[in-house]
Each structure stands twice: as structure tokens, then as C-alpha cells.
Amino acid sequence: MSNKAEIDNDTRNNLRSDCSKCFGLCCVALPYARSADFAFDKDGGTPCRHLQSNYSCSIHKNLITTGFKGCVGYECFGAGQRVSQIIYEGNSWRDNKTRAKEMFDVFPIIQQLHEMLWYLSEALDFQATKPIHNDLKITFEETEHLIEQSPQDILKIDVHEHRMKVNGLLLRTSELVRPKTATKKLGKKLKRSCDYIGANLRKANLRGANLRGALFIAADLREADLRLTDLIGADFRDADLSGADLAGSIFLTQAQMNAAKGNVHTKLPANLAIPRHWGKEAQGLVR
Incomplete structure (x- = not known):
């Protein structure tokens, strides 16, 4: 018998990246340096040269062979589509320079919060964490509330402080689930x-x-x-x-x-x- 309980599938799906609903934010907002993971340098806020007008990647099927293993290993946990379709209501960074700067600053914050939601949802999925389910649910809801704020309020979030709170619960989850x-x-x-x-x-x-x-x-x-x-x-x-x-x-x-x-x-x-x-x-x- 599994040591996990059922969890809402919609919750998981909302925390998975869906590039078809994103404005290529990870290909623009994030910087990277030429290395074993990336073929060339790129500044944050500058579109990757492989980003197409429809926000898709022209070398997506060949990322590893063309020197972009770092892209293959990246996961936004659904932050891209949330920022693109919900927070900015389908308005692209290409339409407004001021909006673009704000979107690029909001995106990594949402990415971190979505990652926390992923871990919290997994913690809630374990039968062994029943003793702390209430604390996990409260923190999950608090994290959801943070991502539902306006862009201006999202930029004010102390991500480090919230991560410390979440991490305490994840450590407790680990102790409860792993064999003694x-x-x-x-x-x-x-x-x-x-x-x-x-x-x-x-x-x-x-x-x-x-x-x-x-x-x-x-x-x-x-x-x-x-x-x-x-x-x-x-x-x-x-x-x-x-x-x-x-x-x-x-x-x-x-x-x-x-x-x-x-x-x-x-x-x-x-x-x-x-x-x-x-x-x-x-x-x-x-x-």
C-alpha cells in the first residue's frame, strides 16, 4: 500500500510548466553565462536569439546537442503561465517596456513561490505527515495568497523569510517520511x-x-x-x-x-x- 494519499490533480497541473501559455519569460527575463550548460552569454531582460516571434524556441528539440543543457534542466513550476496569463492577463512584455521590466522582476519571485507550493503539495500528499497537515495547509494557503497579489505587492514579498518558514515544514516532513x-x-x-x-x-x-x-x-x-x-x-x-x-x-x-x-x-x-x-x-x- 502506498504511503501517499490522493492530492488534487489540478493543483499539480497548475504547478507544471506550460510553455504554450507563456510569453517565453525564462528565455528573456533570466541571465546566463557561457558554460557547459549554455552556448553563449545572455543578459537578464534580453531575449535569447533562439526565441521566436510566437514565443517558442527554434532549437527546442536540439537543446542538448546545441549546448543548452541548462534550458533542459530548468523548471518554472508553472510560474510562466501564471505571470503571462493571470497576473498580466495575457498582455505581453513586447507591448510595453515598463511592463516588461516589471514582468521580468515578478517572474523569478513567482517561480520561487510556485516551487514552494510544489513541495508543500507533495508534503500534504504523504500519509505520514498527518500530524502536521494543518500547518502544511495553512502555509500552502498563505503561499497561494502571496501569488494572488498585484505585481507591485509581489515585488515587496520577502521571499527568503517565507522560504525559511516553508523549509521548516519540509524538514519536518522529511523526518516523518524517511525510515528512522x-x-x-x-x-x-x-x-x-x-x-x-x-x-x-x-x-x-x-x-x-x-x-x-x-x-x-x-x-x-x-x-x-x-x-x-x-x-x-x-x-x-x-x-x-x-x-x-x-x-x-x-x-x-x-x-x-x-x-x-x-x-x-x-x-x-x-x-x-x-x-x-x-x-x-x-x-x-x-x-
């Missing part, structure tokens, strides 16, 4: 630090571990057991998760999996999709 004896049972391959860049963790038993913010960049996690593991903020860029079991892991996001590698044998939580670049075989897998 998990730390004692971890394999010897697990170091005490959070730096596992390039580490050989193949077949490692990481079940129930607290790996918040861990750096798994280019790590070998093939066939690793990551069930009930707290993975909030973990960096999986270029990590190999082929055959790994992440079913039931805590606070794992689509962006994290989009940045990783996997195959048909990788097991993901039911609320996440198999990334396209994992291959057609994995895409066709029915879990």
Missing part, C-alpha cells in the same frame, strides 16, 4: 559531506537518506537505491541514473531528472515524466 533507521543502514560508499561529484555510487544503498542539496554532478548512480530519500535541491547534472530506483523519493523535481541521464530501467515517482533525451525506449515505458 535509514542512517544506520547506509552503505559505506556514502560520505558524510554532500559532495559526490563524479563519485562511484553504483548499486549504493541510499534508501531513506537525507541528501538535501547533495552534489551528484556526473556521479555514477546506476542501480542505486534512492527510495524514500530526501533529494530536495540535489544536483543531478549528468549523473547516470540508469536502473536506479527513485520511486517514493522525497521532493524530487522534473528539473532534476531533466538534467540527469537514465534509461528504461530507471524508476521515477509517479508525478514525474521520463525525460525525452533518455531515449525512445524509456519514453515508451509504462510504469
